[in-house]
Amino acid sequence: MQSIEQISHDEYQMTADWLRSQTKHRPQVAIICGTGLGMLADALQHQESFAYSDIPGFPVSTVQGHAGRLVFGELKGRACVCMQGRFHMYEGYSLFKTTFPVRVFKLLGVKTLIVTNAAGGLADGLKTGDIMIIKDHVNFPGLVGLNPLSGPNDDKFGPRFPPMSGCYDKDLRCLAMDIGKQLGVSGLMHEGVYAMVGGPNFESIAEAKLLHRLGVDAVGMSTAPEVIVATHCGLRVFGLSLITNKVVKSYEDLDSANHDSILEVGQLRSQTVQQLVTELVSRMDINNTTTNTAI
Numbered sequence: 427m428q429s430i431e432q433i434s435h436d437e438y439q440m441t442a443d444w445l446r447s448q449t450k451h452r453p454q455v456a457i458i459c460g461t462g463l464g465m466l467a468d469a470l471q472h473q474e475s476f477a478y479s480d481i482p483g484f485p486v487s488t489v490q491g492h493a494g495r496l497v498f499g500e501l502k503g504r505a506c507v508c509m510q511g512r513f514h515m516y517e518g519y520s521l522f523k524t525t526f527p528v529r530v531f532k533l534l535g536v537k538t539l540i541v542t543n544a545a546g547g548l549a550d551g552l553k554t555g556d557i558m559i560i561k562d563h564v565n566f567p568g569l570v571g572l573n574p575l576s577g578p579n580d581d582k583f584g585p586r587f588p589p590m591s592g593c594y595d596k597d598l599r600c601l602a603m604d605i606g607k608q609l610g611v612s613g614l615m616h617e618g619v620y621a622m623v624g625g626p627n628f629e630s631i632a633e634a635k636l637l638h639r640l641g642v643d644a645v646g647m648s649t650a651p652e653v654i655v656a657t658h659c660g661l662r663v664f665g666l667s668l669i670t671n672k673v674v675k676s677y678e679d680l681d682s683a684n685h686d687s688i689l690e691v692g693q694l695r696s697q698t699v700q701q702l703v704t705e706l707v708s709r710m711d712i713n714n715t716t717t718n719t720a721i
């Protein structure tokens with residue numbers, strides 16, 4: 427079990443207040459950039475950015491490909507905040523710390539969270555470079571009690587037992603698929619189930635076969651805790667995985683996953699993912715939220 431080193435409401439509030447005092451931007455959409463996808467923030471106009479190390483209470487990024495900056499700005503006139511770098515359990519952070527920014531975003535007035543990640547493809551139909559819109563997740567750490575909502579519930583954020591069915595907003599998933607068609611990239615686009623594992627090692631072949639048999643389409647080491655915390659506090663969520671590698675599922679396959687080529691695939695698809703997210707933000711119903719009631 428994780429140690430329950432809970433973060434108080436006041437600590438989230440203090441970080442949100444500090445950010446409010448430093449920038450005039452009032453974001454309605456937050457975007458978390460996955461490994462190799464930090465360029466999503468480059469599309470923001472009228473940027474103001476803060477190194478994580480300068481933000482009170484924020485953890486710092488330790489993974490290559492995660493710049494460690496919070497970037498405020500606008501996408502087609504819509505106020506956004508972008509995390510250029512996320513926090514992972516395998517870095518040694520508690521799940522409360524890995525998800526810390528999500529509650530800060532809620533306190534800043536964000537209504538929609540867009541999560542992106544690099545993931546290994548397990549489904550036969552997924553190729554390297556494909557984009558998988560996340561329709562659901564399996565939170566493996568959560569199944570054994572490692573959950574960012576463990577410990578006393580903070581009712582100011584949401585209920586003790588939040589439902590997770592429907593946590594990836596259906597309207598946004600449909601809109602993303604339509605945008606993919608209009609951008610001429612529907613051949614790259616799929617919908618599927620993402621599984622979070624703890625990492626930092628990539629899967630053994632037996633683990634890969636197991637995940638595949640369980641119905642997992644893509645696997646990574648992030649995202650599910652952020653989505654759980656966002657859903658708990660009533661944020662609408664959209665998620666996408668860039669398939670950066672095919673997970674090795676056969677003892678005859680001599681290939682193996684590595685972080686450098688994962689970063690390269692991010693680079694290769696940067697423009698497409700950027701266009702997709704920009705269009706999604708500009709065309710989403712900005713005032714629509716989930717039915718989950720919270721502050």
Ligand SMILES: O=P(O)(O)O[C@H]1O[C@H](CO)[C@@H](O)[C@H]1O
Nearest residue numbers: 460461543544646647648685
């Ligand atoms: O999930 P993101 O942060 O996109 O990164 C994925 O890629 C990294 C491994 O190369 C791991 O951190 C994994 O989770």
Ligand SMILES: Nc1nc2[nH]cnc2c(=O)[nH]1
Nearest residue numbers: 544545546645646647683
């Ligand atoms: N666990 C895991 N995470 C990844 N992130 C990017 N690719 C992979 C992968 O194959 N497995």
